[in-house]
Amino acid sequence: MSDSKPTAEQLTQVYLKIKDKRTELSTVFKEKDDKLTEQLDKVKKALLGYCKEQGVDSVKTSAGLFYRSAKTRYWTSDWSNMHEFVLEHEVPELLDKRLNQKNMKDFLEENPDLVPKGLNVDSEYVVSVRRK
Numbered sequence: 001m002s003d004s005k006p007t008a009e010q011l012t013q014v015y016l017k018i019k020d021k022r023t024e025l026s027t028v029f030k031e032k033d034d035k036l037t038e039q040l041d042k043v044k045k046a047l048l049g050y051c052k053e054q055g056v057d058s059v060k061t062s063a064g065l066f067y068r069s070a071k072t073r074y075w076t077s078d079w080s081n082m083h084e085f086v087l088e089h090e091v092p093e094l095l096d097k098r099l100n101q102k103n104m105k106d107f108l109e110e111n112p113d114l115v116p117k118g119l120n121v122d123s124e125y126v127v128s129v130r131r132k
Helices: 008-054 079-089 101-110
Strands: 058-060 065-067
Touching: 008 058, 008 065
Parallel strands: none
Antiparallel strands: 058 065
């Protein structure tokens, strides 16, 4: 048995072959999953219709329980006014606690001497492979 290491060309070929297979499998899965999701959506609508017609919020059957609940989402189409509102009313908890990665990177590159307290940075090398 040979202990020779694979060449860069061989590794690239294998990488691309695996990537192609994953894409193929992912495409097949997505097509099948989309069909199932469409079917589930139809059933959900029927169950919501049943709840509305019967004037109930939950139904127990021998197969299982289903119930309806209100799902509310909030968003803004005017970020400058939203930021002003958050500052004015001192309610930063209305915003998610996460940093915009690109903006933070750009800020640090432009201001290398200004690093916020508590900022954590994790860098790692990643490899990208492209076809010829």
